[in-house]
Amino acid sequence: MTHALPRYLESKRSVDERALSRYVRDRLLDALPAEPRILEAGCGTGVTVPRLLSWGLDSGRYRGVDSDECIVAFARRVRPAALQRAGYETVTGPSPVSSVSERDEMTAAADFTVSDLAVSFETGDALDALDSASDLDLVIAQAFADLVPLPRLVSAVESALSPGGLAYLPITFDGGTIFQPDHPADDAVERAYHAAIDERSGRDVRAGRHLADLLRRRDGDLLAIESSDWIVRPVDAVYPADERYFLSRILRFVEETICDSDQTVPALDVWLDARRDQLAAGELIYVAHQYDLLYRAP
Structure with missing residues:
Protein backbone atom coordinates (compact mmCIF):
# COMPACT_ATOMS: atom_id res chain seq x y z
CA MET A 1 0.00 0.00 0.00
CA THR A 2 1.34 3.40 -1.01
CA HIS A 3 0.32 6.81 0.29
CA ALA A 4 -1.89 7.26 -2.80
CA LEU A 5 -5.01 5.63 -1.33
CA PRO A 6 -5.07 7.56 1.99
CA ARG A 7 -4.49 10.79 0.09
CA TYR A 8 -7.26 9.94 -2.38
CA LEU A 9 -9.71 9.22 0.44
CA GLU A 10 -8.76 12.45 2.19
CA SER A 11 -8.87 14.45 -1.06
CA LYS A 12 -12.47 13.49 -1.74
CA ARG A 13 -13.74 14.77 1.61
CA SER A 14 -14.62 18.18 0.18
CA VAL A 15 -16.25 16.51 -2.84
CA ASP A 16 -18.37 14.30 -0.59
CA GLU A 17 -19.39 17.19 1.65
CA ARG A 18 -20.83 19.08 -1.33
CA ALA A 19 -22.53 15.97 -2.66
CA LEU A 20 -24.23 14.60 0.46
CA SER A 21 -27.98 15.16 0.53
CA ARG A 22 -29.03 17.46 3.36
CA TYR A 23 -32.56 16.10 3.12
CA VAL A 24 -31.45 12.50 3.69
CA ARG A 25 -29.08 13.62 6.46
CA ASP A 26 -31.89 15.49 8.25
CA ARG A 27 -34.22 12.48 8.01
CA LEU A 28 -31.44 10.37 9.51
CA LEU A 29 -30.79 12.71 12.42
CA ASP A 30 -34.51 13.07 13.18
CA ALA A 31 -34.92 9.28 13.36
CA LEU A 32 -31.78 8.38 15.36
CA PRO A 33 -32.16 7.51 19.06
CA ALA A 34 -29.96 9.08 21.72
CA GLU A 35 -26.50 7.51 22.10
CA PRO A 36 -26.77 5.29 19.02
CA ARG A 37 -24.72 2.15 18.44
CA ILE A 38 -23.14 2.62 14.99
CA LEU A 39 -21.19 0.37 12.65
CA GLU A 40 -19.65 1.76 9.47
CA ALA A 41 -18.85 -0.72 6.69
CA GLY A 42 -15.82 0.37 4.71
CA CYS A 43 -14.86 3.19 7.06
CA GLY A 44 -11.74 4.24 5.15
CA THR A 45 -9.76 6.95 6.93
CA GLY A 46 -12.52 7.54 9.47
CA VAL A 47 -13.83 10.82 8.05
CA THR A 48 -17.38 9.92 9.10
CA VAL A 49 -16.45 10.56 12.74
CA PRO A 50 -15.81 14.31 12.37
CA ARG A 51 -18.83 14.52 10.07
CA LEU A 52 -21.10 13.00 12.72
CA LEU A 53 -19.70 15.38 15.31
CA SER A 54 -20.36 18.36 13.02
CA TRP A 55 -23.95 17.14 12.71
CA GLY A 56 -24.33 17.24 16.49
CA LEU A 57 -24.02 13.49 17.07
CA ASP A 58 -21.50 13.51 19.92
CA SER A 59 -22.50 10.55 22.08
CA GLY A 60 -22.87 6.82 21.62
CA ARG A 61 -20.61 4.18 20.13
CA TYR A 62 -19.01 4.18 16.66
CA ARG A 63 -17.22 1.15 15.22
CA GLY A 64 -15.56 1.46 11.81
CA VAL A 65 -14.47 -1.61 9.85
CA ASP A 66 -12.28 -1.65 6.75
CA SER A 67 -10.46 -4.47 4.98
CA ASP A 68 -7.25 -2.46 4.43
CA GLU A 69 -5.03 -2.59 7.51
CA CYS A 70 -2.93 0.35 6.28
CA ILE A 71 -6.02 2.53 5.97
CA VAL A 72 -7.18 1.47 9.43
CA ALA A 73 -3.75 2.30 10.86
CA PHE A 74 -3.98 5.71 9.16
CA ALA A 75 -7.42 6.33 10.71
CA ARG A 76 -6.23 5.36 14.18
CA ARG A 77 -3.20 7.62 13.91
CA VAL A 78 -4.60 10.64 12.10
CA ARG A 79 -8.24 10.96 13.12
CA PRO A 80 -7.89 11.66 16.89
CA ALA A 81 -5.03 14.09 16.25
CA ALA A 82 -7.07 15.92 13.60
CA LEU A 83 -10.04 16.14 15.96
CA GLN A 84 -7.85 17.62 18.66
CA ARG A 85 -6.55 20.24 16.23
CA ALA A 86 -10.16 21.04 15.36
CA GLY A 87 -10.86 21.79 19.03
CA TYR A 88 -12.47 18.54 20.17
CA GLU A 89 -11.39 16.99 23.43
CA THR A 90 -10.26 13.43 22.79
CA VAL A 91 -9.19 10.75 25.24
CA THR A 92 -7.11 7.91 23.83
CA GLY A 93 -8.08 4.40 24.88
CA PRO A 94 -5.92 1.29 25.23
CA SER A 95 -3.68 0.09 22.40
CA PRO A 96 -5.97 -1.17 19.61
CA VAL A 97 -5.97 -4.77 18.44
CA SER A 98 -5.57 -5.66 14.79
CA SER A 99 -8.70 -7.54 13.81
CA VAL A 100 -12.43 -7.70 14.31
CA SER A 101 -12.26 -11.21 15.78
CA GLU A 102 -10.10 -10.03 18.68
CA ARG A 103 -12.80 -7.63 19.90
CA ASP A 104 -15.93 -8.38 21.87
CA GLU A 105 -18.10 -6.78 19.20
CA MET A 106 -19.46 -3.35 20.23
CA THR A 107 -18.67 -3.61 23.94
CA ALA A 108 -14.89 -3.54 23.55
CA ALA A 109 -12.86 -0.57 24.77
CA ALA A 110 -12.68 2.31 22.32
CA ASP A 111 -9.51 3.42 20.55
CA PHE A 112 -10.43 6.92 21.66
CA THR A 113 -13.38 8.94 22.92
CA VAL A 114 -14.37 12.35 21.57
CA SER A 115 -17.00 14.22 23.54
CA ASP A 116 -19.17 11.27 24.60
CA LEU A 117 -18.68 9.29 21.40
CA ALA A 118 -16.56 6.15 21.79
CA VAL A 119 -14.69 5.38 18.57
CA SER A 120 -12.89 2.27 17.35
CA PHE A 121 -11.42 1.30 13.98
CA GLU A 122 -10.89 -2.34 13.04
CA THR A 123 -9.40 -4.36 10.20
CA GLY A 124 -11.76 -6.96 8.81
CA ASP A 125 -14.37 -7.87 6.23
CA ALA A 126 -17.22 -5.39 6.64
CA LEU A 127 -19.94 -7.81 5.56
CA ASP A 128 -18.67 -10.41 8.03
CA ALA A 129 -18.65 -7.72 10.72
CA LEU A 130 -22.30 -6.97 9.95
CA ASP A 131 -23.13 -10.68 10.07
CA SER A 132 -21.68 -10.94 13.58
CA ALA A 133 -23.21 -7.70 14.88
CA SER A 134 -26.66 -7.26 16.40
CA GLY A 175 -23.90 4.69 -13.70
CA GLY A 176 -23.18 8.25 -14.76
CA THR A 177 -19.61 9.36 -15.52
CA ILE A 178 -19.27 12.74 -17.21
CA PHE A 179 -16.23 14.78 -18.18
CA GLN A 180 -16.26 18.22 -19.73
CA PRO A 181 -15.37 19.78 -22.16
CA ASP A 182 -16.73 17.29 -24.70
CA HIS A 183 -14.30 14.89 -26.36
CA PRO A 184 -15.07 12.64 -29.38
CA ALA A 185 -14.17 9.51 -27.38
CA ASP A 186 -16.37 10.31 -24.35
CA ASP A 187 -19.18 7.87 -25.13
CA ALA A 188 -16.79 5.01 -25.93
CA VAL A 189 -14.78 5.60 -22.76
CA GLU A 190 -17.86 5.77 -20.53
CA ARG A 191 -19.35 2.60 -22.05
CA ALA A 192 -16.10 0.69 -21.64
CA TYR A 193 -15.52 1.98 -18.11
CA HIS A 194 -18.99 0.99 -16.95
CA ALA A 195 -18.83 -2.39 -18.70
CA ALA A 196 -15.44 -3.05 -17.08
CA ILE A 197 -16.92 -2.30 -13.64
CA ASP A 198 -19.78 -4.73 -14.27
CA GLU A 199 -17.31 -7.44 -15.28
CA ARG A 200 -15.96 -7.54 -11.73
CA SER A 201 -17.52 -10.01 -9.33
CA GLY A 202 -20.18 -8.47 -7.11
CA ARG A 203 -20.01 -5.04 -8.76
CA ASP A 204 -23.01 -3.16 -10.13
CA VAL A 205 -22.50 0.03 -12.09
CA ARG A 206 -26.16 0.97 -11.50
CA ALA A 207 -26.14 0.07 -7.84
CA GLY A 208 -27.99 3.21 -6.72
CA ARG A 209 -31.22 2.49 -8.58
CA HIS A 210 -31.02 -1.25 -7.99
CA LEU A 211 -30.47 -0.74 -4.26
CA ALA A 212 -33.46 1.60 -4.10
CA ASP A 213 -35.64 -1.00 -5.81
CA LEU A 214 -34.37 -3.79 -3.58
CA LEU A 215 -35.01 -1.80 -0.39
CA ARG A 216 -38.47 -0.80 -1.63
CA ARG A 217 -39.40 -4.49 -1.85
CA ARG A 218 -38.10 -5.40 1.64
CA ASP A 219 -40.25 -5.45 4.77
CA GLY A 220 -38.70 -2.26 6.12
CA ASP A 221 -39.17 1.30 4.87
CA LEU A 222 -37.13 3.25 2.35
CA LEU A 223 -37.37 6.53 4.25
CA ALA A 224 -35.47 8.80 1.87
CA ILE A 225 -33.55 8.84 -1.39
CA GLU A 226 -31.97 11.78 -3.15
CA SER A 227 -29.20 12.31 -5.65
CA SER A 228 -25.71 13.04 -4.31
CA ASP A 229 -23.71 13.69 -7.44
CA TRP A 230 -20.02 14.41 -7.26
CA ILE A 231 -19.40 17.66 -9.12
CA VAL A 232 -15.82 18.86 -9.36
CA ARG A 233 -15.06 22.05 -11.25
CA PRO A 234 -12.35 24.67 -11.16
CA VAL A 235 -12.99 28.35 -10.49
CA ASP A 236 -10.60 30.63 -12.36
CA ALA A 237 -8.51 27.53 -13.19
CA VAL A 238 -8.15 26.62 -9.50
CA TYR A 239 -9.64 23.47 -7.89
CA PRO A 240 -10.81 23.62 -4.25
CA ALA A 241 -8.83 21.86 -1.53
CA ASP A 242 -6.98 18.80 -2.92
CA GLU A 243 -9.49 18.18 -5.70
CA ARG A 244 -6.95 18.44 -8.52
CA TYR A 245 -5.31 15.34 -7.02
CA PHE A 246 -8.73 13.73 -6.60
CA LEU A 247 -9.41 14.15 -10.31
CA SER A 248 -5.98 12.79 -11.22
CA ARG A 249 -6.86 9.61 -9.32
CA ILE A 250 -10.27 9.38 -11.02
CA LEU A 251 -8.54 9.46 -14.40
CA ARG A 252 -6.15 6.77 -13.20
CA PHE A 253 -9.10 4.64 -12.00
CA VAL A 254 -10.75 4.94 -15.42
CA GLU A 255 -7.50 3.97 -17.15
CA GLU A 256 -6.74 1.00 -14.88
CA THR A 257 -10.31 -0.30 -14.85
CA ILE A 258 -10.55 -0.38 -18.64
CA CYS A 259 -7.03 -1.71 -19.19
CA ASP A 260 -7.55 -4.53 -16.67
CA SER A 261 -10.77 -5.64 -18.38
CA ASP A 262 -11.90 -7.20 -21.66
CA GLN A 263 -12.93 -3.75 -22.90
CA THR A 264 -11.02 -1.85 -25.56
CA VAL A 265 -11.12 1.82 -26.52
CA PRO A 266 -8.80 2.58 -29.45
CA ALA A 267 -8.67 6.28 -28.56
CA LEU A 268 -8.17 5.78 -24.81
CA ASP A 269 -4.59 7.11 -24.71
CA VAL A 270 -5.56 10.17 -26.74
CA TRP A 271 -8.56 10.77 -24.46
CA LEU A 272 -6.45 10.41 -21.31
CA ASP A 273 -3.76 12.78 -22.63
CA ALA A 274 -6.41 15.39 -23.43
CA ARG A 275 -8.09 15.06 -20.03
CA ARG A 276 -4.79 15.29 -18.15
CA ASP A 277 -3.83 18.38 -20.13
CA GLN A 278 -7.19 19.93 -19.24
CA LEU A 279 -6.68 19.03 -15.59
CA ALA A 280 -3.24 20.65 -15.57
CA ALA A 281 -4.70 23.77 -17.18
CA GLY A 282 -7.57 23.96 -14.66
CA GLU A 283 -10.24 23.28 -17.29
CA LEU A 284 -11.53 19.77 -16.52
CA ILE A 285 -15.00 19.27 -15.00
CA TYR A 286 -16.14 15.91 -13.62
CA VAL A 287 -19.57 14.60 -12.58
CA ALA A 288 -20.47 11.18 -11.15
CA HIS A 289 -24.13 10.31 -10.63
CA GLN A 290 -24.92 8.83 -7.19
CA TYR A 291 -27.67 8.43 -4.61
CA ASP A 292 -27.99 8.78 -0.85
CA LEU A 293 -30.46 6.30 0.66
CA LEU A 294 -31.93 5.91 4.14
CA TYR A 295 -33.64 2.65 5.10
CA ARG A 296 -35.41 1.64 8.31
CA ALA A 297 -35.33 -2.06 9.18
CA PRO A 298 -38.54 -3.89 10.05
Missing part, protein backbone atom coordinates in the same frame (compact mmCIF):
# COMPACT_ATOMS: atom_id res chain seq x y z
CA ASP A 135 -28.93 -4.61 17.92
CA LEU A 136 -27.30 -1.74 16.07
CA ASP A 137 -29.12 1.56 15.81
CA LEU A 138 -27.32 2.65 12.66
CA VAL A 139 -25.30 1.07 9.86
CA ILE A 140 -23.38 3.43 7.60
CA ALA A 141 -22.02 2.30 4.24
CA GLN A 142 -20.71 5.25 2.23
CA ALA A 143 -19.49 4.61 -1.32
CA PHE A 144 -19.67 0.91 -0.45
CA ALA A 145 -22.91 -0.56 -1.80
CA ASP A 146 -21.68 -0.44 -5.40
CA LEU A 147 -18.64 -2.55 -4.43
CA VAL A 148 -20.47 -5.62 -3.04
CA PRO A 149 -23.42 -7.84 -4.03
CA LEU A 150 -26.54 -5.88 -3.09
CA PRO A 151 -28.69 -8.77 -1.76
CA ARG A 152 -25.79 -9.87 0.44
CA LEU A 153 -25.35 -6.34 1.77
CA VAL A 154 -29.03 -5.78 2.51
CA SER A 155 -29.40 -9.10 4.30
CA ALA A 156 -26.30 -8.40 6.42
CA VAL A 157 -27.54 -4.90 7.26
CA GLU A 158 -30.97 -6.11 8.32
CA SER A 159 -29.48 -8.87 10.49
CA ALA A 160 -27.23 -6.35 12.25
CA LEU A 161 -29.89 -3.73 12.98
CA SER A 162 -32.26 -3.69 15.90
CA PRO A 163 -35.97 -3.50 15.00
CA GLY A 164 -36.49 -0.08 13.49
CA GLY A 165 -32.73 0.49 13.14
CA LEU A 166 -31.43 2.66 10.32
CA ALA A 167 -29.15 2.08 7.35
CA TYR A 168 -27.56 5.20 5.86
CA LEU A 169 -26.13 4.42 2.41
CA PRO A 170 -24.77 7.63 0.87
CA ILE A 171 -22.61 8.16 -2.23
CA THR A 172 -23.87 5.01 -3.98
CA PHE A 173 -22.76 5.11 -7.63
CA ASP A 174 -25.45 4.88 -10.28
Whole structure:
Protein backbone atom coordinates (compact mmCIF):
# COMPACT_ATOMS: atom_id res chain seq x y z
CA MET A 1 0.00 0.00 0.00
CA THR A 2 1.34 3.40 -1.01
CA HIS A 3 0.32 6.81 0.29
CA ALA A 4 -1.89 7.26 -2.80
CA LEU A 5 -5.01 5.63 -1.33
CA PRO A 6 -5.07 7.56 1.99
CA ARG A 7 -4.49 10.79 0.09
CA TYR A 8 -7.26 9.94 -2.38
CA LEU A 9 -9.71 9.22 0.44
CA GLU A 10 -8.76 12.45 2.19
CA SER A 11 -8.87 14.45 -1.06
CA LYS A 12 -12.47 13.49 -1.74
CA ARG A 13 -13.74 14.77 1.61
CA SER A 14 -14.62 18.18 0.18
CA VAL A 15 -16.25 16.51 -2.84
CA ASP A 16 -18.37 14.30 -0.59
CA GLU A 17 -19.39 17.19 1.65
CA ARG A 18 -20.83 19.08 -1.33
CA ALA A 19 -22.53 15.97 -2.66
CA LEU A 20 -24.23 14.60 0.46
CA SER A 21 -27.98 15.16 0.53
CA ARG A 22 -29.03 17.46 3.36
CA TYR A 23 -32.56 16.10 3.12
CA VAL A 24 -31.45 12.50 3.69
CA ARG A 25 -29.08 13.62 6.46
CA ASP A 26 -31.89 15.49 8.25
CA ARG A 27 -34.22 12.48 8.01
CA LEU A 28 -31.44 10.37 9.51
CA LEU A 29 -30.79 12.71 12.42
CA ASP A 30 -34.51 13.07 13.18
CA ALA A 31 -34.92 9.28 13.36
CA LEU A 32 -31.78 8.38 15.36
CA PRO A 33 -32.16 7.51 19.06
CA ALA A 34 -29.96 9.08 21.72
CA GLU A 35 -26.50 7.51 22.10
CA PRO A 36 -26.77 5.29 19.02
CA ARG A 37 -24.72 2.15 18.44
CA ILE A 38 -23.14 2.62 14.99
CA LEU A 39 -21.19 0.37 12.65
CA GLU A 40 -19.65 1.76 9.47
CA ALA A 41 -18.85 -0.72 6.69
CA GLY A 42 -15.82 0.37 4.71
CA CYS A 43 -14.86 3.19 7.06
CA GLY A 44 -11.74 4.24 5.15
CA THR A 45 -9.76 6.95 6.93
CA GLY A 46 -12.52 7.54 9.47
CA VAL A 47 -13.83 10.82 8.05
CA THR A 48 -17.38 9.92 9.10
CA VAL A 49 -16.45 10.56 12.74
CA PRO A 50 -15.81 14.31 12.37
CA ARG A 51 -18.83 14.52 10.07
CA LEU A 52 -21.10 13.00 12.72
CA LEU A 53 -19.70 15.38 15.31
CA SER A 54 -20.36 18.36 13.02
CA TRP A 55 -23.95 17.14 12.71
CA GLY A 56 -24.33 17.24 16.49
CA LEU A 57 -24.02 13.49 17.07
CA ASP A 58 -21.50 13.51 19.92
CA SER A 59 -22.50 10.55 22.08
CA GLY A 60 -22.87 6.82 21.62
CA ARG A 61 -20.61 4.18 20.13
CA TYR A 62 -19.01 4.18 16.66
CA ARG A 63 -17.22 1.15 15.22
CA GLY A 64 -15.56 1.46 11.81
CA VAL A 65 -14.47 -1.61 9.85
CA ASP A 66 -12.28 -1.65 6.75
CA SER A 67 -10.46 -4.47 4.98
CA ASP A 68 -7.25 -2.46 4.43
CA GLU A 69 -5.03 -2.59 7.51
CA CYS A 70 -2.93 0.35 6.28
CA ILE A 71 -6.02 2.53 5.97
CA VAL A 72 -7.18 1.47 9.43
CA ALA A 73 -3.75 2.30 10.86
CA PHE A 74 -3.98 5.71 9.16
CA ALA A 75 -7.42 6.33 10.71
CA ARG A 76 -6.23 5.36 14.18
CA ARG A 77 -3.20 7.62 13.91
CA VAL A 78 -4.60 10.64 12.10
CA ARG A 79 -8.24 10.96 13.12
CA PRO A 80 -7.89 11.66 16.89
CA ALA A 81 -5.03 14.09 16.25
CA ALA A 82 -7.07 15.92 13.60
CA LEU A 83 -10.04 16.14 15.96
CA GLN A 84 -7.85 17.62 18.66
CA ARG A 85 -6.55 20.24 16.23
CA ALA A 86 -10.16 21.04 15.36
CA GLY A 87 -10.86 21.79 19.03
CA TYR A 88 -12.47 18.54 20.17
CA GLU A 89 -11.39 16.99 23.43
CA THR A 90 -10.26 13.43 22.79
CA VAL A 91 -9.19 10.75 25.24
CA THR A 92 -7.11 7.91 23.83
CA GLY A 93 -8.08 4.40 24.88
CA PRO A 94 -5.92 1.29 25.23
CA SER A 95 -3.68 0.09 22.40
CA PRO A 96 -5.97 -1.17 19.61
CA VAL A 97 -5.97 -4.77 18.44
CA SER A 98 -5.57 -5.66 14.79
CA SER A 99 -8.70 -7.54 13.81
CA VAL A 100 -12.43 -7.70 14.31
CA SER A 101 -12.26 -11.21 15.78
CA GLU A 102 -10.10 -10.03 18.68
CA ARG A 103 -12.80 -7.63 19.90
CA ASP A 104 -15.93 -8.38 21.87
CA GLU A 105 -18.10 -6.78 19.20
CA MET A 106 -19.46 -3.35 20.23
CA THR A 107 -18.67 -3.61 23.94
CA ALA A 108 -14.89 -3.54 23.55
CA ALA A 109 -12.86 -0.57 24.77
CA ALA A 110 -12.68 2.31 22.32
CA ASP A 111 -9.51 3.42 20.55
CA PHE A 112 -10.43 6.92 21.66
CA THR A 113 -13.38 8.94 22.92
CA VAL A 114 -14.37 12.35 21.57
CA SER A 115 -17.00 14.22 23.54
CA ASP A 116 -19.17 11.27 24.60
CA LEU A 117 -18.68 9.29 21.40
CA ALA A 118 -16.56 6.15 21.79
CA VAL A 119 -14.69 5.38 18.57
CA SER A 120 -12.89 2.27 17.35
CA PHE A 121 -11.42 1.30 13.98
CA GLU A 122 -10.89 -2.34 13.04
CA THR A 123 -9.40 -4.36 10.20
CA GLY A 124 -11.76 -6.96 8.81
CA ASP A 125 -14.37 -7.87 6.23
CA ALA A 126 -17.22 -5.39 6.64
CA LEU A 127 -19.94 -7.81 5.56
CA ASP A 128 -18.67 -10.41 8.03
CA ALA A 129 -18.65 -7.72 10.72
CA LEU A 130 -22.30 -6.97 9.95
CA ASP A 131 -23.13 -10.68 10.07
CA SER A 132 -21.68 -10.94 13.58
CA ALA A 133 -23.21 -7.70 14.88
CA SER A 134 -26.66 -7.26 16.40
CA ASP A 135 -28.93 -4.61 17.92
CA LEU A 136 -27.30 -1.74 16.07
CA ASP A 137 -29.12 1.56 15.81
CA LEU A 138 -27.32 2.65 12.66
CA VAL A 139 -25.30 1.07 9.86
CA ILE A 140 -23.38 3.43 7.60
CA ALA A 141 -22.02 2.30 4.24
CA GLN A 142 -20.71 5.25 2.23
CA ALA A 143 -19.49 4.61 -1.32
CA PHE A 144 -19.67 0.91 -0.45
CA ALA A 145 -22.91 -0.56 -1.80
CA ASP A 146 -21.68 -0.44 -5.40
CA LEU A 147 -18.64 -2.55 -4.43
CA VAL A 148 -20.47 -5.62 -3.04
CA PRO A 149 -23.42 -7.84 -4.03
CA LEU A 150 -26.54 -5.88 -3.09
CA PRO A 151 -28.69 -8.77 -1.76
CA ARG A 152 -25.79 -9.87 0.44
CA LEU A 153 -25.35 -6.34 1.77
CA VAL A 154 -29.03 -5.78 2.51
CA SER A 155 -29.40 -9.10 4.30
CA ALA A 156 -26.30 -8.40 6.42
CA VAL A 157 -27.54 -4.90 7.26
CA GLU A 158 -30.97 -6.11 8.32
CA SER A 159 -29.48 -8.87 10.49
CA ALA A 160 -27.23 -6.35 12.25
CA LEU A 161 -29.89 -3.73 12.98
CA SER A 162 -32.26 -3.69 15.90
CA PRO A 163 -35.97 -3.50 15.00
CA GLY A 164 -36.49 -0.08 13.49
CA GLY A 165 -32.73 0.49 13.14
CA LEU A 166 -31.43 2.66 10.32
CA ALA A 167 -29.15 2.08 7.35
CA TYR A 168 -27.56 5.20 5.86
CA LEU A 169 -26.13 4.42 2.41
CA PRO A 170 -24.77 7.63 0.87
CA ILE A 171 -22.61 8.16 -2.23
CA THR A 172 -23.87 5.01 -3.98
CA PHE A 173 -22.76 5.11 -7.63
CA ASP A 174 -25.45 4.88 -10.28
CA GLY A 175 -23.90 4.69 -13.70
CA GLY A 176 -23.18 8.25 -14.76
CA THR A 177 -19.61 9.36 -15.52
CA ILE A 178 -19.27 12.74 -17.21
CA PHE A 179 -16.23 14.78 -18.18
CA GLN A 180 -16.26 18.22 -19.73
CA PRO A 181 -15.37 19.78 -22.16
CA ASP A 182 -16.73 17.29 -24.70
CA HIS A 183 -14.30 14.89 -26.36
CA PRO A 184 -15.07 12.64 -29.38
CA ALA A 185 -14.17 9.51 -27.38
CA ASP A 186 -16.37 10.31 -24.35
CA ASP A 187 -19.18 7.87 -25.13
CA ALA A 188 -16.79 5.01 -25.93
CA VAL A 189 -14.78 5.60 -22.76
CA GLU A 190 -17.86 5.77 -20.53
CA ARG A 191 -19.35 2.60 -22.05
CA ALA A 192 -16.10 0.69 -21.64
CA TYR A 193 -15.52 1.98 -18.11
CA HIS A 194 -18.99 0.99 -16.95
CA ALA A 195 -18.83 -2.39 -18.70
CA ALA A 196 -15.44 -3.05 -17.08
CA ILE A 197 -16.92 -2.30 -13.64
CA ASP A 198 -19.78 -4.73 -14.27
CA GLU A 199 -17.31 -7.44 -15.28
CA ARG A 200 -15.96 -7.54 -11.73
CA SER A 201 -17.52 -10.01 -9.33
CA GLY A 202 -20.18 -8.47 -7.11
CA ARG A 203 -20.01 -5.04 -8.76
CA ASP A 204 -23.01 -3.16 -10.13
CA VAL A 205 -22.50 0.03 -12.09
CA ARG A 206 -26.16 0.97 -11.50
CA ALA A 207 -26.14 0.07 -7.84
CA GLY A 208 -27.99 3.21 -6.72
CA ARG A 209 -31.22 2.49 -8.58
CA HIS A 210 -31.02 -1.25 -7.99
CA LEU A 211 -30.47 -0.74 -4.26
CA ALA A 212 -33.46 1.60 -4.10
CA ASP A 213 -35.64 -1.00 -5.81
CA LEU A 214 -34.37 -3.79 -3.58
CA LEU A 215 -35.01 -1.80 -0.39
CA ARG A 216 -38.47 -0.80 -1.63
CA ARG A 217 -39.40 -4.49 -1.85
CA ARG A 218 -38.10 -5.40 1.64
CA ASP A 219 -40.25 -5.45 4.77
CA GLY A 220 -38.70 -2.26 6.12
CA ASP A 221 -39.17 1.30 4.87
CA LEU A 222 -37.13 3.25 2.35
CA LEU A 223 -37.37 6.53 4.25
CA ALA A 224 -35.47 8.80 1.87
CA ILE A 225 -33.55 8.84 -1.39
CA GLU A 226 -31.97 11.78 -3.15
CA SER A 227 -29.20 12.31 -5.65
CA SER A 228 -25.71 13.04 -4.31
CA ASP A 229 -23.71 13.69 -7.44
CA TRP A 230 -20.02 14.41 -7.26
CA ILE A 231 -19.40 17.66 -9.12
CA VAL A 232 -15.82 18.86 -9.36
CA ARG A 233 -15.06 22.05 -11.25
CA PRO A 234 -12.35 24.67 -11.16
CA VAL A 235 -12.99 28.35 -10.49
CA ASP A 236 -10.60 30.63 -12.36
CA ALA A 237 -8.51 27.53 -13.19
CA VAL A 238 -8.15 26.62 -9.50
CA TYR A 239 -9.64 23.47 -7.89
CA PRO A 240 -10.81 23.62 -4.25
CA ALA A 241 -8.83 21.86 -1.53
CA ASP A 242 -6.98 18.80 -2.92
CA GLU A 243 -9.49 18.18 -5.70
CA ARG A 244 -6.95 18.44 -8.52
CA TYR A 245 -5.31 15.34 -7.02
CA PHE A 246 -8.73 13.73 -6.60
CA LEU A 247 -9.41 14.15 -10.31
CA SER A 248 -5.98 12.79 -11.22
CA ARG A 249 -6.86 9.61 -9.32
CA ILE A 250 -10.27 9.38 -11.02
CA LEU A 251 -8.54 9.46 -14.40
CA ARG A 252 -6.15 6.77 -13.20
CA PHE A 253 -9.10 4.64 -12.00
CA VAL A 254 -10.75 4.94 -15.42
CA GLU A 255 -7.50 3.97 -17.15
CA GLU A 256 -6.74 1.00 -14.88
CA THR A 257 -10.31 -0.30 -14.85
CA ILE A 258 -10.55 -0.38 -18.64
CA CYS A 259 -7.03 -1.71 -19.19
CA ASP A 260 -7.55 -4.53 -16.67
CA SER A 261 -10.77 -5.64 -18.38
CA ASP A 262 -11.90 -7.20 -21.66
CA GLN A 263 -12.93 -3.75 -22.90
CA THR A 264 -11.02 -1.85 -25.56
CA VAL A 265 -11.12 1.82 -26.52
CA PRO A 266 -8.80 2.58 -29.45
CA ALA A 267 -8.67 6.28 -28.56
CA LEU A 268 -8.17 5.78 -24.81
CA ASP A 269 -4.59 7.11 -24.71
CA VAL A 270 -5.56 10.17 -26.74
CA TRP A 271 -8.56 10.77 -24.46
CA LEU A 272 -6.45 10.41 -21.31
CA ASP A 273 -3.76 12.78 -22.63
CA ALA A 274 -6.41 15.39 -23.43
CA ARG A 275 -8.09 15.06 -20.03
CA ARG A 276 -4.79 15.29 -18.15
CA ASP A 277 -3.83 18.38 -20.13
CA GLN A 278 -7.19 19.93 -19.24
CA LEU A 279 -6.68 19.03 -15.59
CA ALA A 280 -3.24 20.65 -15.57
CA ALA A 281 -4.70 23.77 -17.18
CA GLY A 282 -7.57 23.96 -14.66
CA GLU A 283 -10.24 23.28 -17.29
CA LEU A 284 -11.53 19.77 -16.52
CA ILE A 285 -15.00 19.27 -15.00
CA TYR A 286 -16.14 15.91 -13.62
CA VAL A 287 -19.57 14.60 -12.58
CA ALA A 288 -20.47 11.18 -11.15
CA HIS A 289 -24.13 10.31 -10.63
CA GLN A 290 -24.92 8.83 -7.19
CA TYR A 291 -27.67 8.43 -4.61
CA ASP A 292 -27.99 8.78 -0.85
CA LEU A 293 -30.46 6.30 0.66
CA LEU A 294 -31.93 5.91 4.14
CA TYR A 295 -33.64 2.65 5.10
CA ARG A 296 -35.41 1.64 8.31
CA ALA A 297 -35.33 -2.06 9.18
CA PRO A 298 -38.54 -3.89 10.05
